[in-house]
Structure formats: structure tokens, C-alpha cells
Amino acid sequence: xxxxxxAFAGTWVVSAASVTLIERQTNNSAxxxxxxxxxxxxxxQTSPPFYxxxxxxxxxxxxxxAIAEAQAFVKQLTLLEKVNLTTGVGWEGxxxxxxxxxxxxxxxxxxxxxxxxxxxxxxxxxxxxxxxxTVAASWDRGVWYQRGNDMGSEFRDKGIDVQLGPVVGxxxxxxxGGRNWEGFSPDPVLSGIxxxxxxxxxxxxxxxxxxKHYIGNEQERFRQQPEAxxxxxDINEALSSNIDDITLHELYLWPFADAVRAGTGSIMCxxxxxxxxxxxxxxxxxxxxxxxxxxxxxFVMSDWQAQHAGVATSLAGLDMSMPGxxxxxxxxxxxxxxxxxxxxxGTIPEWRIDDMATRIMAAYYLVGRDKVSxxxxxxxxxxxxxxxxHVQPNxxxxxxxxxxxxxxRAEHGRNIRDHAAKSTVLLKNVDGTLPLTGKEKxxxxxxxxxxxxxxxxxxxxxxxxxxxxxxxxxGSGTAEFPYLVGPLTAIQNEVASxxxxxxxxxxxxxxxxxxxxxxxxxxSIVFVNAxxxxxxxxxxxxxxxxxxxxxxxxxxxxxxxxxxRSNNTIVVIHSVGPVLIDAWYNNPNxxxxxxxxxxxxxxxxxxxxxLYGRINPGGKLPFTxxxxxxDYGTGLLRxxxxxxxxxxxxxxxxxxxxxxRFDKEGIEPIYEFxxxxxxxxxAYSNLQITPHAFTPYVPTTxxxxxxxxxxxxxxxxxxYEFPANFTKVGLYIYPYLNSSxxxxxxxxxVPLGSTDGSPQSKIPAGGAPGGNxxxxxxxxTVSATIANTGRITGEEVAQLYVSLGGPSDPxxxxxxxxxxxxxxGGSTTFSVDLTRRDLSNWDPVSQNWVITRYHKxxxxxxxxxxxxxxxxxxxxxxxxxxx
Ligand code: NOJ
Numbered sequence: 001x002x003x004x005x006x007a008f009a010g011t012w013v014v015s016a017a018s019v020t021l022i023e024r025q026t027n028n029s030a031x032x033x034x035x036x037x038x039x040x041x042x043x044x045q046t047s048p049p050f051y052x053x054x055x056x057x058x059x060x061x062x063x064x065x066a067i068a069e070a071q072a073f074v075k076q077l078t079l080l081e082k083v084n085l086t087t088g089v090g091w092e093g094x095x096x097x098x099x100x101x102x103x104x105x106x107x108x109x110x111x112x113x114x115x116x117x118x119x120x121x122x123x124x125x126x127x128x129x130x131x132x133x134t135v136a137a138s139w140d141r142g143v144w145y146q147r148g149n150d151m152g153s154e155f156r157d158k159g160i161d162v163q164l165g166p167v168v169g170x171x172x173x174x175x176x177g178g179r180n181w182e183g184f185s186p187d188p189v190l191s192g193i194x195x196x197x198x199x200x201x202x203x204x205x206x207x208x209x210x211x212k213h214y215i216g217n218e219q220e221r222f223r224q225q226p227e228a229x230x231x232x233x234d235i236n237e238a239l240s241s242n243i244d245d246i247t248l249h250e251l252y253l254w255p256f257a258d259a260v261r262a263g264t265g266s267i268m269c270x271x272x273x274x275x276x277x278x279x280x281x282x283x284x285x286x287x288x289x290x291x292x293x294x295x296x297x298x299f300v301m302s303d304w305q306a307q308h309a310g311v312a313t314s315l316a317g318l319d320m321s322m323p324g325x326x327x328x329x330x331x332x333x334x335x336x337x338x339x340x341x342x343x344x345x346g347t348i349p350e351w352r353i354d355d356m357a358t359r360i361m362a363a364y365y366l367v368g369r370d371k372v373s374x375x376x377x378x379x380x381x382x383x384x385x386x387x388x389x390h391v392q393p394n395x396x397x398x399x400x401x402x403x404x405x406x407x408x409r410a411e412h413g414r415n416i417r418d419h420a421a422k423s424t425v426l427l428k429n430v431d432g433t434l435p436l437t438g439k440e441k442x443x444x445x446x447x448x449x450x451x452x453x454x455x456x457x458x459x460x461x462x463x464x465x466x467x468x469x470x471x472x473x474x475g476s477g478t479a480e481f482p483y484l485v486g487p488l489t490a491i492q493n494e495v496a497s498x499x500x501x502x503x504x505x506x507x508x509x510x511x512x513x514x515x516x517x518x519x520x521x522x523x524s525i526v527f528v529n530a531x532x533x534x535x536x537x538x539x540x541x542x543x544x545x546x547x548x549x550x551x552x553x554x555x556x557x558x559x560x561x562x563x564x565r566s567n568n569t570i571v572v573i574h575s576v577g578p579v580l581i582d583a584w585y586n587n588p589n590x591x592x593x594x595x596x597x598x599x600x601x602x603x604x605x606x607x608x609x610x611l612y613g614r615i616n617p618g619g620k621l622p623f624t625x626x627x628x629x630x631d632y633g634t635g636l637l638r639x640x641x642x643x644x645x646x647x648x649x650x651x652x653x654x655x656x657x658x659x660x661r662f663d664k665e666g667i668e669p670i671y672e673f674x675x676x677x678x679x680x681x682x683a684y685s686n687l688q689i690t691p692h693a694f695t696p697y698v699p700t701t702x703x704x705x706x707x708x709x710x711x712x713x714x715x716x717x718x719x720y721e722f723p724a725n726f727t728k729v730g731l732y733i734y735p736y737l738n739s740s741x742x743x744x745x746x747x748x749x750v751p752l753g754s755t756d757g758s759p760q761s762k763i764p765a766g767g768a769p770g771g772n773x774x775x776x777x778x779x780x781t782v783s784a785t786i787a788n789t790g791r792i793t794g795e796e797v798a799q800l801y802v803s804l805g806g807p808s809d810p811x812x813x814x815x816x817x818x819x820x821x822x823x824x825g826g827s828t829t830f831s832v833d834l835t836r837r838d839l840s841n842w843d844p845v846s847q848n849w850v851i852t853r854y855h856k857x858x859x860x861x862x863x864x865x866x867x868x869x870x871x872x873x874x875x876x877x878x879x880x881x882x883x
Pocket of ligand 1 (some may be wrong): 212304
């Protein structure tokens with residue numbers, strides 16, 4: 001049965017000719033009324049108000065048609081229908097992990113939101129793609145776009161409107177963070193380019209991307225109060241990530257800006273608080289930064305149960321409530337009927353509900369869902385062909401075809417294999433140990449991680465265990481495997497095709513057997529792993545986040561046991577992120593090391609392609625591999641530190657996470673960010689810096705138009721009551737009212753300015769999706785020659801870092817890269833356009849980006865610490881340089 005609505009129906013100038021570059025002010029506060037030394041954030045930091053919620057701008061380039069169509073659509077809707085579009089029907093109310101209400105009068109179906117960032121969760125005949133944090137290691141724009149597009153086409157063909165991904169929050173502040181692998185990299189530029197390409201790929205397939213989790217969602221522990229209680233923590237509120245203004249802009253917001261610029265139709269607000277205001281009602285972050293400064297025209301969706309208020313969330317910029325009920329299966333909503341009521345009694349202005357609905361529909365039209373949408377043909381809650389349409393409690397009335405088992409995979413497995421191989425990082429390769437030939441005399445394969453779990457690849461719900469080879473983490477960021485090619489199978493196929501000898505021991509505690517086989521092997525391949533996931537599942541005491549950075553399942557001992565007997569040992573790591581390798585990486589019996597991340601369904605084939613040289617490794621580390629966990633300096637907040645109040649997670653390190661910290665503190669990593677070897681070698685030469693003429697940076701000025709009001713609504717209370725003879729479904733959330741006393745404004749106290757629909761001043765750092773368009777002006781082009789000095793074709797990820805030069809700046813920050821295929825003996829040109837944004841710092845006083853007066857240098861090379869080329873960016877004109 002479908003939901004029924006039958007009856008209702010700063011002043012700074014930079015130019016080539018005249019340059020005035022100023023110094024960034026030192027006041028580094030998140031709000032205008034508090035200050036702290038730069039960089040850093042303080043306990044009990046607050047978030048300033050920002051109202052009214054910016055309304056959609058119909059002149060936005062790229063969005064004009066979509067907005068016009070959305071406005072035309074919304075104009076026809078009744079208030080109840082608008083409310084229906086914004087409010088989820090409640091947990092387990094429809095087929096998808098989240099659905100909003102349908103508009104049957106217009107034949108408009110219930111919009112379907114479905115996990116995950118690496119493939120479709122909770123269905124069948126879908127692909128299991130490599131995780132985000134794995135494909136980050138490809139540093140390959142083509143891989144990111146294609147993976148997004150392949151995923152998008154699968155979501156489209158299952159009848160899903162919104163893919164709940166990609167992820168750039170967590171960014172990866174702490175290596176132990178449970179969900180880092182769902183995102184890309186702790187570097188904002190690598191993440192930003194990866195997320196933009198993924199969004200474009202997904203949306204080109206006709207599905208809305210939902211970039212998440214906005215923002216500061218850097219750890220699982222304390223992310224939700226009830227979950228924390230379940231783990232025995234007596235706290236009343238979720239954790240507050242306290243982030244200063246500079247760090248927000250230069251680090252955590254950066255990839256979200258790229259996602260917005262790429263046109264992401266949706267953004268999911270996060271569970272945690274930021275500066276002591278919940279992610280889904282933080283007006284500063286949603287209204288001010290996301291919709292204001294970043295010019296986001298799509299809709300903000302809450303994470304599941306991340307909404308904690310009704311009127312306040314709408315006025316603060318939330319557009320869609322997921323899954324719609326306050327707490328799963330309560331039948332009660334902050335919105336639904338309450339939203340209808342709040343609009344009718346004037347607490348929420350009509351323009352605001354219109355804007356919420358318009359934003360949802362604009363995203364829908366932007367990606368062309370009106371042209372490609374098919375009815376949802378699966379159900380999240382049940383794999384059987386026939387079953388209940390609604391599995392909410394008390395909703396057992398309708399039964400029928402719920403899963404059509406549509407195979408949506410096309411031949412994506414081919415790309416999955418290729419992408420995972422391209423994302424594999426070769427860390428060590430002594431004397432050309434790799435590639436192997438397949439004709440080795442005796443191949444030994446070791447480790448649980450070499451083979452598929454005896455429970456099968458989908459043996460644990462949401463992959464909540466570490467059994468067998470690790471190809472994705474756990475939680476909502478998962479998909480069911482259609483198959484999982486284990487490494488042992490692929491290696492065995494290789495060896496058997498040459499009629500060679502291969503023996504394996506896949507029990508990490510079978511010490512005797514391990515010793516025996518390792519003693520015979522001429523080459524030993526050891527598979528080890530480390531897992532993590534989302535906070536609602538705990539695996540071996542890892543409550544989402546990792547307890548530590550060590551290998552799981554006795555991995556270190558396994559390596560030790562093999563290397564004791566075998567002097568030609570290759571170690572392959574499947575992990576969610578950094579692991580500790582210091583105990584063994586330089587053991588002379590370890591002749592090669594590969595990091596293969598979380599490769600998805602083709603795991604074994606991908607690693608075999610690398611091991612046997614069909615693909616020359618070109619991946620580079622998207623994070624640092626350190627000697628100790630302490631070296632990262634950014635551990636998780638593990639104990640409540642504010643009594644029963646919100647734990648205060650102060651991001652005191654500011655911008656200095658991952659390699660930026662190692663550079664700052666002079667800590668030597670084992671393998672640095674950006675590091676990775678090839679079976680060939682490359683040489684860098686001929687750095688050239690070409691300045692471009694550019695116009696001065698012009699802060700955006702002027703005013704918006706007034707808030708559009710679309711259509712009218714009836715004042716007749718009878719129009720808002722449940723229709724006669726209406727059959728309610730379970731604990732479904734409806735927009736109808738139970739009472740007619742709604743026209744009294746019984747809660748008049750709303751934040752100052754929040755209901756004002758008159759023209760508003762534009763934000764100087766804003767002006768277009770992604771921020772002020774002048775931020776993307778190209779100021780310099782930097783190029784270099786990269787030569788392949790070896791004997792085989794290879795792919796090199798050339799990298800460009802910039803030193804912004806200020807006393808509180810990181811030594812160097814990544815600003816450009818390209819993965820280049822170069823034939824043996826050949827060479828190619830690596831070229832990066834440096835934009836104004838790339839060379840700017842955030843100035844919290846002027847609330848805008850500035851190019852500071854400090855010397856700016858560029859560095860080009862093969863990793864963050866192997867930078868053979870460097871040069872200085874010379875801005876012509878006065879005021880720059882030398883001071
Ligand atoms: C909570 C997770 O944080 C989010 O990423 C996911 O999309 C929703 N649950 C829905 O499963």
C-alpha cells in the first residue's frame with residue numbers, strides 16, 4: 001500500500017599589475033564573539049546564529065533549469081504534499097533505508113534514499129566496489145569518476161533516487177576513526193578532487209549524490225547519545241567537535257566545497273555537534289556556511305535520528321528529515337504533522353517550506369530523475385521475493401512482490417578489478433622481488449586474510465566481523481558481495497595454470513603448519529588485515545573505532561612465524577587505514593610489502609594482477625604510515641570529559657593532521673603520504689612556472705531577491721485532517737493533523753531574523769557553488785617533465801605541494817597531482833593549474849580568503865617527502881614578498 005493523499009489532491013586586491021597581499025589576522029575564532037590562539041579550538045566553544053536560511057537562487061549557473069522545473073512542480077503542491085516531500089515515513093516504513101512520502105495525486109512516487117558509498121546496501125545482484133579510502137590511493141580522476149558512474153547506474157536501475165554517499169566526513173583526523181575508510185583521505189585536496197569526481201559520476205548516471213557527513217564527524221565514540229549509553233557512557237548529549245574557523249575552512253570544509261561545486265544534490269548533516277550545536281540544527285554551518293558561503297542549492301538531509309528538534313531544524317537549514325521518526329519506530333516525528341502545524345500557525349514561514357521542497361526537487365531535476373527513474377524494485381528489510389510491503393510494527397496488512405532481484409551490475413566487475421589494482425600501493429620491493437612470474441618453484445600463501453570466510457562473504461550482517469579476507473569495513477557503508485574472489489583462489493589459479501606448486505595455511509594460529517610450509521616455500525605471500533566500521537556494531541571490543549593500530553587476528557605473529565623460515569616473504573595488507581608495521585617492515589626476509597586497502601569483490605584478481613605484473617603498481621599512500629600511533633598526535637576522545645554533558649573534542653591541532661603534523665614536528669614516518677613504488681622508475685626535471693594575468697579578487701556584494709513563495713495554501717482546518725476512512729499504515733509518519741487548533745501561534749519564540757523573507761546581503765566569500773567564483777581563477781601554471789627511466793610502461797602519480805609560507809601554515813600542502821602513463825624511455829609533461837583558492841588562507845577577521853604576503857614556494861615530486869623540484873611563485877607588483 002502506498003502512502004495516501006487522496007483528497008489533496010575584506011578588501012584585498014591581487015592582480016598581475018598591482019598586487020596588495022595582506023597578512024592574515026591572528027584572531028582565529030569560530031564565532032565572532034570568542035577568540036583563541038591560532039590554530040586550535042576550545043572547550044565549550046559556541047557556534048554563532050545565522051538566519052534566515054538562504055533560499056534557492058534561481059540564477060545559479062548549472063542549476064537554472066532544474067530550479068525552474070522544481071519551482072513549477074512545487075507550485076502545484078498543497079501544503080500537505082510539500083510536507084510529505086520533506087519528511088521520512090519512519091524507520092522500516094517503505095522499501096529503502098529511507099523514504100519520504102509520495103504525492104499520488106501527481107503520480108509522484110516516494111523518493112528512495114539508500115546506502116552506501118561503495119555500492120547498494122541490503123539488496124542482491126549489485127556490485128561491491130572498492131571503498132573510498134582505497135580508491136583514494138589510485139590518485140586517478142578517471143577511476144573516481146568511473147566508479148561513481150558505475151555505482152550510480154546500479155542505484156538508478158534498482159529505483160533509488162539518492163545514493164547515500166560519497167563521504168568526506170570523516171576526513172580522517174584520527175587514524176583510529178571507525179569510518180575513515182568510507183571517505184577518501186585526510187588530505188583535503190585529495191579528498192576534494194575524489195569527491196567531486198565521484199559526485200559527477202553518480203549524478204551523470206541520473207542519481208542524486210548525498211555527500212556526507214557534514215561536518216566534524218571524525219569519530220564513532222559518542223557520536224550519538226543513545227549509542228554511547230549502550231556502551232556504558234552516561235552522557236546526555238552527543239560529542240561536540242570543536243573546530244576553529246581557519247581549520248574549518250582550510251581543512252574539513254574544503255572537500256565539501258568541492259562536492260558542492262561539482263553539483264552534489266544533497267548533503268547529509270551529521271550526528272555530532274560542532275561547537276556545541278547539533279549538526280542538523282547548526283544554523284551557522286547549514287545556513288551560513290553551506291547554503292550561504294558555499295552557495296549550495298540542493299537539500300540537506302539529516303543522518304538517521306540526527307534530528308533533535310522540529311521548528312529549530314527547519315529554520316537552521318535542514319530540508320529533509322530521515323528516516324522521519326524522532327526515534328526508530330515511535331510513529332512520532334519532529335516534522336510531518338508538526339511541520340504542517342508550524343507552517344499553518346506561522347512559526348515557520350511559507351517561503352521556508354517552499355524552499356525545502358524546491359531544493360529537494362531541484363536536485364531531482366538536476367540529475368534528470370524525471371527522465372530515468374524506475375520504480376524501486378527491491379526491499380531493504382527482506383531478501384525474499386514476496387513479503388510485507390511495510391515492515392514497521394503494526395503494518396502487516398499488505399503482502400506481495402517486494403524483491404524483483406534485478407541484476408544491475410552490467411560488467412562493473414571488470415572496472416572493480418582494475419580500480420582496486422590501480423589503488424594498490426607497493427611499499428617495498430627489494431631487488432625486483434615483484435613482479436612474480438607464476439613459475440616460482442614453491443609458493444606459500446599464509447593467513448586467514450588470504451581466503452574467503454567460511455561463513456561466506458556476507459556471513460555477518462553489515463560485515464560486522466573480521467573473518468576471512470577483508471574487502472570492506474563494517475556498518476551502513478557496506479554492500480552485499482555478489483561474490484568475493486579471495487587472494488588464495490587467484491594466486492592458486494595463477495600457479496596452477498603453470499602446473500606449479502602452491503600450499504596454503506589460512507589459520508593464523510596453526511604455528512606448526514605455518515612453519516612447515518614456510519620452510520619449504522621459495523616465495524611466501526602473507527595476508528594480514530585490520531578492520532573498523534560504524535559505531536552501532538562492536539567487533540572484538542572495537543566499538544566502530546579501532547582500539548589501536550595493530551594488525552588483527554594475530555597478524556604480527558603470523559608475519560614473524562613466516563619470516564623466521566622464509567627469506568623471501570611478501571606481505572599484503574588489507575586495512576581500513578594506517579597500521580603499525582614498525583616491528584617487521586625492515587626485516588630483511590621481507591622482500592616486498594603491498595597495501596591493498598579494501599578492494600571489493602574482485603580482491604584476489606586485483607592483487608594477482610599486481611603480484612604477477614599484469615598491472616604495474618602506481619598507487620600512492622593517501623595517508624602516512626608512522627612508526628607509532630602516538631606519532632599521529634590526533635588520537636580519539638575516548639573518555640567523557642564534561643560530566644554528563646557533551647564530550648568536548650577540541651581539534652587543538654588545527655590544520656596539522658597526518659603529514660602536516662609529521663612535517664611540523666619533524667617526525668620521520670616509515671612511509672610518507674603520497675609514497676608508492678612502481679616496477680619501473682621515474683625522473684623529474686624541468687620545473688616551469690607560468691604566471692597568468694588575473695583580475696582582482698572581488699568579494700561578492702549586493703542582495704539576494706526576496707524568498708520565493710510558491711502557490712498558496714488553504715486556511716480551512718478540515719483540509720489538513722486525515723481523510724475520512726483513511727487506513728493508517730503501522731507507525732507511518734503522515735502530514736495530517738489530529739487536531740484543528742493549529743492556527744494559534746503557540747511557540748512564537750524563534751531565532752531573530754529566522755522568518756525574514758526579505759532580500760538579504762550576499763556573503764563576500766560566496767557567490768556561486770563552491771564559494772566566490774574568483775577563488776577558482778588560475779593564477780599560475782606549474783609544469784615539469786616526468787621521464788620513465790625503466791624498462792616497462794608505468795604510471796606515476798606526480799604531486800605538487802605548496803608552501804603558503806606563514807608562521808602558522810603547514811610546511812607544505814598538497815595542491816595538485818596527476819596520474820600519468822609513461823612508456824619505457826618516454827617522458828611526459830605534468831601540469832597543474834594553481835588557483836587563487838590554492839594559494840589563499842582563510843582570514844577569520846575579514847571572513848574571506850586572502851593571499852598572505854609570505855613567500856610561496858612550489859614543490860614537485862613523487863611523494864610528500866620526495867620533492868626534487870622546487871620554485872618560487874612570484875607575484876608581480878607591490879606589497880608582496882620579502883617582508
Ligand atoms: C547512519 C549513517 O551514519 C549514515 O551514513 C547512513 O547513511 C544512515 N545511517 C542510513 O543507514
